[in-house]
Amino acid sequence: MIISQYKAFVIREEKDGSFSRGIENKSIGLLPEGDVLIKVKYAALNYKDALSSSGHKGITRNYPHTPGVDACGIVEMSESSDFNVGDAVIVTSYDFGMNTSGGFQEYIRVPATWPVILPNNMTLEESMVLGTAGFTAALSLYKMEQNGQEPSMGPVLVTGSTGGVGSMAVAILAQNGYEVVAASGKKEAHEYLKNLGATSIISREAVDDKSGRPLLKNQWAGAIDTVGDNTLATCIKACGRNGSIAVCGLVQSHKLETTVYPFILNGVNVLGIETAETPRKIRLKIWELLANEWKPKHLDAIKKIIRLNDLEEYIQLMLNGQSKGRVLVKF
Numbered sequence: 001m002i003i004s005q006y007k008a009f010v011i012r013e014e015k016d017g018s019f020s021r022g023i024e025n026k027s028i029g030l031l032p033e034g035d036v037l038i039k040v041k042y043a044a045l046n047y048k049d050a051l052s053s054s055g056h057k058g059i060t061r062n063y064p065h066t067p068g069v070d071a072c073g074i075v076e077m078s079e080s081s082d083f084n085v086g087d088a089v090i091v092t093s094y095d096f097g098m099n100t101s102g103g104f105q106e107y108i109r110v111p112a113t114w115p116v117i118l119p120n121n122m123t124l125e126e127s128m129v130l131g132t133a134g135f136t137a138a139l140s141l142y143k144m145e146q147n148g149q150e151p152s153m154g155p156v157l158v159t160g161s162t163g164g165v166g167s168m169a170v171a172i173l174a175q176n177g178y179e180v181v182a183a184s185g186k187k188e189a190h191e192y193l194k195n196l197g198a199t200s201i202i203s204r205e206a207v208d209d210k211s212g213r214p215l216l217k218n219q220w221a222g223a224i225d226t227v228g229d230n231t232l233a234t235c236i237k238a239c240g241r242n243g244s245i246a247v248c249g250l251v252q253s254h255k256l257e258t259t260v261y262p263f264i265l266n267g268v269n270v271l272g273i274e275t276a277e278t279p280r281k282i283r284l285k286i287w288e289l290l291a292n293e294w295k296p297k298h299l300d301a302i303k304k305i306i307r308l309n310d311l312e313e314y315i316q317l318m319l320n321g322q323s324k325g326r327v328l329v330k331f
Protein backbone atom coordinates (compact mmCIF):
# COMPACT_ATOMS: atom_id res chain seq x y z
CA MET A 1 0.00 0.00 0.00
CA ILE A 2 1.37 3.43 -0.94
CA ILE A 3 1.23 5.93 1.86
CA SER A 4 0.78 9.64 1.13
CA GLN A 5 3.25 10.86 3.77
CA TYR A 6 6.69 9.36 4.25
CA LYS A 7 10.04 10.15 5.90
CA ALA A 8 12.82 11.91 4.01
CA PHE A 9 16.21 13.41 4.91
CA VAL A 10 16.02 17.01 3.68
CA ILE A 11 18.71 19.68 3.26
CA ARG A 12 17.49 23.29 3.40
CA GLU A 13 19.26 26.51 2.49
CA GLU A 14 18.59 29.13 5.16
CA LYS A 15 18.14 32.87 4.57
CA ASP A 16 21.66 33.59 5.92
CA GLY A 17 23.17 31.18 3.32
CA SER A 18 23.83 28.39 5.82
CA PHE A 19 22.42 24.88 5.35
CA SER A 20 20.38 22.81 7.78
CA ARG A 21 19.46 19.15 7.50
CA GLY A 22 17.06 16.80 9.18
CA ILE A 23 14.26 14.29 8.76
CA GLU A 24 10.92 15.61 7.53
CA ASN A 25 7.57 14.22 6.44
CA LYS A 26 7.11 14.51 2.67
CA SER A 27 4.20 13.68 0.43
CA ILE A 28 4.42 11.46 -2.68
CA GLY A 29 3.03 14.34 -4.74
CA LEU A 30 6.26 16.29 -4.15
CA LEU A 31 8.43 13.65 -5.81
CA PRO A 32 9.75 14.54 -9.27
CA GLU A 33 7.88 13.36 -12.36
CA GLY A 34 8.92 9.87 -13.49
CA ASP A 35 7.75 6.54 -14.88
CA VAL A 36 8.62 4.31 -11.93
CA LEU A 37 7.68 4.76 -8.27
CA ILE A 38 9.88 2.68 -5.98
CA LYS A 39 9.63 1.86 -2.27
CA VAL A 40 13.19 2.17 -1.06
CA LYS A 41 14.62 -0.74 0.94
CA TYR A 42 18.23 0.42 1.25
CA ALA A 43 20.21 3.51 0.25
CA ALA A 44 23.98 3.99 0.56
CA LEU A 45 26.11 6.98 1.52
CA ASN A 46 28.69 8.26 -0.97
CA TYR A 47 31.12 11.18 -0.90
CA LYS A 48 28.88 13.09 -3.33
CA ASP A 49 26.02 12.84 -0.82
CA ALA A 50 28.20 14.27 1.94
CA LEU A 51 29.00 17.22 -0.37
CA SER A 52 25.37 17.68 -1.43
CA SER A 53 24.33 17.55 2.24
CA SER A 54 26.65 20.42 3.07
CA GLY A 55 25.35 22.71 0.33
CA HIS A 56 27.99 22.05 -2.34
CA LYS A 57 26.49 23.83 -5.37
CA GLY A 58 28.77 21.91 -7.75
CA ILE A 59 26.71 18.81 -6.85
CA THR A 60 23.26 20.26 -6.06
CA ARG A 61 22.20 23.67 -7.35
CA ASN A 62 18.79 24.02 -5.69
CA TYR A 63 17.56 23.32 -2.18
CA PRO A 64 15.50 21.98 -0.41
CA HIS A 65 16.89 18.68 -1.60
CA THR A 66 17.03 15.03 -0.56
CA PRO A 67 20.43 13.53 -1.46
CA GLY A 68 21.36 9.86 -1.95
CA VAL A 69 22.96 8.75 -5.23
CA ASP A 70 22.38 5.04 -4.49
CA ALA A 71 19.08 3.32 -3.71
CA CYS A 72 17.37 0.00 -4.25
CA GLY A 73 13.87 -1.23 -3.61
CA ILE A 74 10.64 -2.62 -4.98
CA VAL A 75 8.61 -1.11 -7.82
CA GLU A 76 5.23 0.12 -6.50
CA MET A 77 3.88 1.75 -9.68
CA SER A 78 5.16 1.67 -13.25
CA GLU A 79 4.18 3.45 -16.42
CA SER A 80 6.88 1.61 -18.36
CA SER A 81 6.66 -1.84 -19.93
CA ASP A 82 10.27 -2.44 -18.78
CA PHE A 83 9.22 -2.64 -15.11
CA ASN A 84 6.40 -4.43 -13.29
CA VAL A 85 5.00 -3.84 -9.81
CA GLY A 86 7.04 -6.01 -7.42
CA ASP A 87 10.30 -5.91 -9.43
CA ALA A 88 13.44 -5.49 -7.33
CA VAL A 89 15.54 -2.68 -8.81
CA ILE A 90 18.76 -0.72 -8.29
CA VAL A 91 18.87 3.03 -8.99
CA THR A 92 22.23 4.78 -9.32
CA SER A 93 23.90 7.30 -11.65
CA TYR A 94 22.46 9.90 -14.05
CA ASP A 95 21.15 12.84 -12.04
CA PHE A 96 19.83 10.70 -9.18
CA GLY A 97 20.50 12.33 -5.79
CA MET A 98 22.21 15.34 -7.36
CA ASN A 99 19.59 17.70 -8.81
CA THR A 100 16.92 14.99 -8.72
CA SER A 101 15.55 13.91 -5.36
CA GLY A 102 17.65 10.93 -4.20
CA GLY A 103 17.65 7.80 -2.07
CA PHE A 104 17.57 9.09 1.52
CA GLN A 105 13.79 8.75 1.68
CA GLU A 106 11.19 6.01 1.80
CA TYR A 107 9.94 6.54 -1.79
CA ILE A 108 11.61 7.66 -5.03
CA ARG A 109 10.28 8.29 -8.54
CA VAL A 110 12.61 8.11 -11.55
CA PRO A 111 12.55 7.88 -15.36
CA ALA A 112 12.34 4.33 -16.75
CA THR A 113 15.84 4.69 -18.27
CA TRP A 114 17.48 4.82 -14.81
CA PRO A 115 16.68 1.63 -12.82
CA VAL A 116 18.41 -1.69 -13.40
CA ILE A 117 16.65 -4.95 -12.53
CA LEU A 118 18.45 -6.58 -9.59
CA PRO A 119 20.69 -9.24 -11.19
CA ASN A 120 20.33 -12.91 -10.25
CA ASN A 121 22.77 -13.89 -7.48
CA MET A 122 22.60 -10.47 -5.82
CA THR A 123 20.45 -9.43 -2.85
CA LEU A 124 19.09 -5.91 -2.44
CA GLU A 125 21.42 -5.41 0.51
CA GLU A 126 24.45 -6.56 -1.52
CA SER A 127 23.49 -4.19 -4.34
CA MET A 128 23.85 -1.26 -1.96
CA VAL A 129 27.05 -2.48 -0.28
CA LEU A 130 28.37 -2.40 -3.84
CA GLY A 131 26.38 0.62 -5.11
CA THR A 132 28.10 3.42 -7.00
CA ALA A 133 31.35 2.61 -5.15
CA GLY A 134 31.44 -1.01 -6.32
CA PHE A 135 30.33 0.03 -9.78
CA THR A 136 33.12 2.64 -9.96
CA ALA A 137 35.77 0.19 -8.80
CA ALA A 138 34.55 -2.48 -11.24
CA LEU A 139 34.36 -0.03 -14.15
CA SER A 140 37.93 1.02 -13.31
CA LEU A 141 39.25 -2.54 -13.53
CA TYR A 142 37.13 -3.21 -16.64
CA LYS A 143 38.69 -0.25 -18.45
CA MET A 144 42.19 -1.08 -17.18
CA GLU A 145 41.92 -4.62 -18.51
CA GLN A 146 40.59 -3.34 -21.83
CA ASN A 147 43.87 -1.40 -21.98
CA GLY A 148 45.98 -4.47 -21.29
CA GLN A 149 46.29 -4.56 -17.48
CA GLU A 150 46.80 -8.06 -16.11
CA PRO A 151 47.95 -9.55 -12.79
CA SER A 152 51.30 -10.74 -14.22
CA MET A 153 52.37 -7.10 -14.78
CA GLY A 154 52.72 -6.60 -11.01
CA PRO A 155 50.92 -4.93 -8.09
CA VAL A 156 48.11 -2.42 -8.51
CA LEU A 157 47.91 0.54 -6.11
CA VAL A 158 44.61 1.71 -4.59
CA THR A 159 44.50 5.16 -2.97
CA GLY A 160 41.91 6.25 -0.39
CA SER A 161 41.74 2.51 0.14
CA THR A 162 39.48 2.40 3.22
CA GLY A 163 36.84 4.60 1.56
CA GLY A 164 33.82 3.24 -0.31
CA VAL A 165 35.39 3.11 -3.78
CA GLY A 166 38.80 2.22 -2.33
CA SER A 167 37.51 -0.74 -0.27
CA MET A 168 35.66 -2.08 -3.28
CA ALA A 169 38.70 -1.62 -5.51
CA VAL A 170 40.94 -3.56 -3.09
CA ALA A 171 38.40 -6.38 -2.84
CA ILE A 172 37.64 -6.63 -6.59
CA LEU A 173 41.30 -6.51 -7.62
CA ALA A 174 42.19 -9.21 -5.07
CA GLN A 175 39.24 -11.31 -6.27
CA ASN A 176 40.69 -11.11 -9.80
CA GLY A 177 44.14 -12.33 -8.80
CA TYR A 178 45.91 -8.97 -8.54
CA GLU A 179 48.52 -8.18 -5.92
CA VAL A 180 47.09 -5.05 -4.23
CA VAL A 181 49.03 -2.23 -2.57
CA ALA A 182 46.58 -0.23 -0.43
CA ALA A 183 47.45 3.37 0.48
CA SER A 184 45.62 4.64 3.54
CA GLY A 185 45.77 7.44 6.09
CA LYS A 186 44.28 5.15 8.75
CA LYS A 187 46.88 3.13 10.67
CA GLU A 188 44.15 1.31 12.60
CA ALA A 189 42.62 -0.04 9.38
CA HIS A 190 45.49 -2.35 8.35
CA GLU A 191 43.66 -5.47 9.53
CA TYR A 192 40.53 -4.38 7.63
CA LEU A 193 42.52 -3.88 4.40
CA LYS A 194 44.33 -7.21 4.77
CA ASN A 195 40.96 -8.93 5.20
CA LEU A 196 39.73 -7.36 1.97
CA GLY A 197 42.73 -8.83 0.16
CA ALA A 198 45.44 -6.12 0.26
CA THR A 199 48.90 -7.66 -0.05
CA SER A 200 50.69 -4.66 1.43
CA ILE A 201 49.66 -1.37 3.00
CA ILE A 202 51.45 1.94 2.65
CA SER A 203 50.81 5.40 4.11
CA ARG A 204 49.09 8.25 2.27
CA GLU A 205 52.43 10.11 2.42
CA ALA A 206 54.15 7.33 0.46
CA VAL A 207 51.97 8.36 -2.52
CA ASP A 208 52.57 12.10 -2.15
CA ASP A 209 55.97 12.60 -3.79
CA LYS A 210 57.45 16.05 -3.23
CA SER A 211 60.77 15.51 -5.06
CA GLY A 212 59.67 17.42 -8.16
CA ARG A 213 61.12 14.67 -10.36
CA PRO A 214 59.08 13.91 -13.50
CA LEU A 215 59.55 10.14 -13.17
CA LEU A 216 60.09 7.87 -10.16
CA LYS A 217 61.26 4.30 -9.67
CA ASN A 218 58.59 1.88 -10.89
CA GLN A 219 56.55 0.98 -7.78
CA TRP A 220 53.26 -0.38 -9.16
CA ALA A 221 51.96 -1.70 -12.47
CA GLY A 222 48.75 0.34 -12.36
CA ALA A 223 46.49 2.20 -9.95
CA ILE A 224 42.91 3.00 -9.01
CA ASP A 225 43.05 6.54 -7.63
CA THR A 226 40.20 8.11 -5.66
CA VAL A 227 42.23 11.04 -4.35
CA GLY A 228 43.49 13.27 -7.22
CA ASP A 229 46.05 16.10 -6.95
CA ASN A 230 49.65 15.20 -6.03
CA THR A 231 48.59 11.67 -5.08
CA LEU A 232 47.43 11.07 -8.65
CA ALA A 233 50.57 12.73 -10.01
CA THR A 234 52.65 10.31 -7.87
CA CYS A 235 50.59 7.32 -9.09
CA ILE A 236 51.42 8.31 -12.68
CA LYS A 237 55.15 9.02 -12.10
CA ALA A 238 55.80 5.68 -10.36
CA CYS A 239 53.71 3.50 -12.69
CA GLY A 240 55.43 0.78 -14.69
CA ARG A 241 55.51 0.47 -18.46
CA ASN A 242 52.10 0.33 -20.21
CA GLY A 243 50.25 0.33 -16.90
CA SER A 244 46.87 2.01 -16.48
CA ILE A 245 45.74 4.53 -13.89
CA ALA A 246 41.96 4.74 -13.36
CA VAL A 247 41.13 8.30 -12.29
CA CYS A 248 38.01 8.14 -10.11
CA GLY A 249 37.99 10.88 -7.53
CA LEU A 250 39.19 14.09 -6.00
CA VAL A 251 39.09 13.82 -2.19
CA GLN A 252 42.50 15.59 -1.99
CA SER A 253 41.58 18.07 -4.75
CA HIS A 254 40.61 18.35 -8.42
CA LYS A 255 44.11 19.48 -9.45
CA LEU A 256 46.63 17.47 -11.43
CA GLU A 257 50.15 18.60 -12.26
CA THR A 258 52.22 16.27 -14.38
CA THR A 259 54.64 16.21 -17.29
CA VAL A 260 54.26 14.20 -20.48
CA TYR A 261 57.24 11.94 -19.62
CA PRO A 262 55.25 9.07 -17.98
CA PHE A 263 53.10 8.92 -21.13
CA ILE A 264 55.74 9.21 -23.85
CA LEU A 265 58.53 7.29 -22.09
CA ASN A 266 56.57 4.64 -20.15
CA GLY A 267 53.34 4.40 -22.15
CA VAL A 268 51.24 4.98 -19.01
CA ASN A 269 47.49 5.15 -19.74
CA VAL A 270 45.35 7.58 -17.78
CA LEU A 271 41.75 6.39 -17.88
CA GLY A 272 38.84 8.64 -17.01
CA ILE A 273 36.17 6.95 -14.91
CA GLU A 274 32.70 8.46 -15.21
CA THR A 275 29.89 6.31 -13.88
CA ALA A 276 26.85 8.58 -14.17
CA GLU A 277 26.45 8.32 -17.95
CA THR A 278 28.03 4.91 -18.57
CA PRO A 279 26.24 3.44 -21.62
CA ARG A 280 23.48 1.00 -20.59
CA LYS A 281 25.11 -1.98 -22.31
CA ILE A 282 28.29 -1.56 -20.26
CA ARG A 283 26.26 -0.70 -17.12
CA LEU A 284 24.41 -4.04 -17.34
CA LYS A 285 27.67 -5.90 -18.03
CA ILE A 286 29.32 -4.37 -14.93
CA TRP A 287 26.33 -5.26 -12.69
CA GLU A 288 26.45 -8.83 -14.04
CA LEU A 289 30.15 -9.07 -13.21
CA LEU A 290 29.48 -7.70 -9.73
CA ALA A 291 26.74 -10.27 -9.16
CA ASN A 292 28.93 -13.16 -10.28
CA GLU A 293 32.70 -13.52 -10.97
CA TRP A 294 33.62 -10.13 -9.51
CA LYS A 295 31.43 -10.19 -6.42
CA PRO A 296 33.82 -9.52 -3.52
CA LYS A 297 33.89 -12.27 -0.89
CA HIS A 298 33.97 -9.83 2.00
CA LEU A 299 30.92 -7.63 1.46
CA ASP A 300 29.87 -8.19 5.09
CA ALA A 301 33.15 -6.79 6.40
CA ILE A 302 32.74 -3.63 4.29
CA LYS A 303 29.20 -2.72 5.33
CA LYS A 304 27.78 -0.72 8.22
CA ILE A 305 23.98 -0.63 8.41
CA ILE A 306 22.35 2.42 9.95
CA ARG A 307 18.91 4.06 10.13
CA LEU A 308 17.89 7.38 8.60
CA ASN A 309 18.24 9.00 12.07
CA ASP A 310 21.96 8.11 12.16
CA LEU A 311 22.80 9.62 8.78
CA GLU A 312 23.96 12.98 10.12
CA GLU A 313 26.77 11.36 12.17
CA TYR A 314 28.06 9.39 9.17
CA ILE A 315 27.95 12.40 6.84
CA GLN A 316 30.22 14.23 9.31
CA LEU A 317 32.66 11.29 9.45
CA MET A 318 32.80 11.25 5.64
CA LEU A 319 33.41 15.00 5.40
CA ASN A 320 36.26 14.58 7.93
CA GLY A 321 37.87 11.82 5.80
CA GLN A 322 37.15 9.28 8.57
CA SER A 323 34.58 7.05 6.93
CA LYS A 324 35.43 3.41 6.35
CA GLY A 325 33.80 1.02 3.91
CA ARG A 326 30.15 1.36 2.92
CA VAL A 327 27.40 2.89 5.03
CA LEU A 328 23.88 1.63 4.21
CA VAL A 329 20.62 3.21 5.31
CA LYS A 330 18.01 0.51 5.89
CA PHE A 331 14.34 1.53 5.61
Ligand SMILES: NC(=O)c1ccc[n+]([C@@H]2O[C@H](COP(=O)([O-])OP(=O)(O)OC[C@H]3O[C@@H](n4cnc5c(N)ncnc54)[C@H](OP(=O)(O)O)[C@@H]3O)[C@@H](O)[C@H]2O)c1
Pocket residue numbers: 045046047048132133136159160161162163164165166183184185186204226227231247248249250251252273274275276318320321322323324325
Ligand atom coordinates in the same frame (compact mmCIF):
# COMPACT_ATOMS: atom_id res chain seq x y z
N1 LIG B 1 34.15 8.93 -11.14
C1 LIG B 1 32.99 8.54 -10.64
O1 LIG B 1 32.04 8.25 -11.36
C2 LIG B 1 32.90 8.43 -9.16
C3 LIG B 1 31.99 7.55 -8.55
C4 LIG B 1 32.02 7.42 -7.16
C5 LIG B 1 32.89 8.20 -6.41
N2 LIG B 1 33.72 9.07 -7.03
C6 LIG B 1 34.68 9.88 -6.29
O2 LIG B 1 35.60 9.01 -5.65
C7 LIG B 1 36.09 9.64 -4.46
C8 LIG B 1 35.91 8.68 -3.28
O3 LIG B 1 34.51 8.49 -3.03
P1 LIG B 1 34.06 7.57 -1.81
O4 LIG B 1 32.57 7.55 -1.86
O5 LIG B 1 34.84 6.31 -1.82
O6 LIG B 1 34.53 8.48 -0.57
P2 LIG B 1 34.95 8.04 0.91
O7 LIG B 1 34.22 6.79 1.29
O8 LIG B 1 34.82 9.26 1.75
O9 LIG B 1 36.49 7.66 0.75
C9 LIG B 1 37.49 8.56 0.53
C10 LIG B 1 38.78 8.05 1.20
O10 LIG B 1 39.88 8.88 0.75
C11 LIG B 1 40.84 9.01 1.78
N3 LIG B 1 41.02 10.45 2.03
C12 LIG B 1 40.14 11.30 2.60
N4 LIG B 1 40.63 12.55 2.62
C13 LIG B 1 41.84 12.49 2.04
C14 LIG B 1 42.86 13.46 1.74
N5 LIG B 1 42.73 14.74 2.06
N6 LIG B 1 43.99 13.03 1.13
C15 LIG B 1 44.14 11.74 0.80
N7 LIG B 1 43.22 10.79 1.05
C16 LIG B 1 42.09 11.16 1.65
C17 LIG B 1 40.29 8.24 2.97
O11 LIG B 1 40.82 6.92 2.91
P3 LIG B 1 42.17 6.50 3.70
O12 LIG B 1 41.98 6.99 5.10
O13 LIG B 1 42.18 5.02 3.60
O14 LIG B 1 43.33 7.15 3.03
C18 LIG B 1 38.80 8.18 2.71
O15 LIG B 1 38.19 7.11 3.38
C19 LIG B 1 35.30 10.94 -4.32
O16 LIG B 1 36.05 12.02 -4.83
C20 LIG B 1 34.06 10.70 -5.17
O17 LIG B 1 33.50 11.90 -5.63
C21 LIG B 1 33.73 9.19 -8.39
